[in-house]
Amino acid sequence: MLAPRLIPCLDVKDGRVVKGVRFQNLRDAGDPVTQASIYQDQGADEIVILDVSATPEGKGHAVQTTAAVRQVLSIPLTVGGGVRSADDARVLLEAGADKVATNTAAVERPELLTEIAERFGSQCTVLAVDAAQRPSETWEVVINGGRKRTGIEVQAWVASAAECGAGEVLLTSWDRDGTRSGYDLALIRTVTSAIRIPVIASGGADNAGHLAEGLKSGAAAVLIASILHDGVTTVDSLKRQLLADGLAVRL
């Protein structure tokens, strides 16, 4: 039986880990190699690095960060941020990523998913989606780090992305990101019922109870950031609580 996964996420800007609320007010949260290594030792199942640098110089850092983290990491590494072509994906894979996540660029040009999947396999191709709630239980895709609403329905987008070759979906609730108010469970249920590829739930986790809710709502994995970076808890502690709650995590 596959174990539900706990995945610490490092948002990295210009080579440093940062954390904000609803993608804004970024504050420093350490060195990516040190942080990734600490979370690996705590029992993390994978690491996700999202590069949020806005400048071309920042992009250079993403490749360096990937290469440096790979040297210490013996668990899977997903890297996203600024991937606009299969060649951008190749550079990150060659630097040491196992999977590459695309977000805005895939919305603007869905063939990008197919290009990456055909060249490197669906197991390398992660679609990151930022979802904002609309009145009533529907969500729309937001891009450019939450600055632009697209009007595209999340459910339809993930279904078409899976057809295009995405092997996994990293689903972030824009409304909950960094708020520690729990995952948007209705969003998770809606998306996981629309596709068969695994969904990583993201945005809003504060405690093991939130993680358990996300996993029981259909997510194959949960992404955590703020609570780890602030030292509120550890991956190991969260996993022990999940195990006690009947979720067969890897310990």
Add this chain to the structure above:
Amino acid sequence: MSGDVLVVPTGTANMASVVAAFRRLGVNLRQVEDTAEIRDADQLVVPGVGTFGAAMARIDEQGWREALAGRVEAGEPTLAVCVGMQLLAEKSDESTGAAGIGAVRGTIARFPDDVSVPQFGWNQVTPDPGCRFLKPGWAYFANSYRLTSVSDNWARAETDHGGAFVSAMERGNVLACQFHPELSGKWGSDLLGRWIEGTRSAI
């Protein structure tokens, strides 16, 4: 004679992870350049990501099939990972018409529809008592196809995903893993270490 371990360039996408895993164990991985190196390498790694057919086509283009089959048959130090393991079978439902190396009887079939496909994540590996390298533990998988049985002359490990499948097998100094030891944390690193050390003494 160099202390390098050689690796077959099967066009695998996560070569950097494999290289880094060996480097952490103090071993330098170097790509093979010709058929003689496939045949004569002290220790050889056959990684694989992508499809069965594409990987075999690449091996055949280079004329490496016989050298690979020969060393696996002789039980010479060879580590096959993911699709690299599947290549040891005769054929796969993934690429009908493509012929594998055929060191193992049986075919490769897709996971049943009632479980998540691909199998993405950590699953438990349970080896036969006869295994020399493999130990029980959690391993990281990323696969849609798997071997459901192997011929008796291989010691095997099993994992459950929609029923038991062969998650690894070993014979002589050959170790084949459906999972990714290079991404399986300390358990995977320890397994690589046992294979490197255990087969080095055989040289």
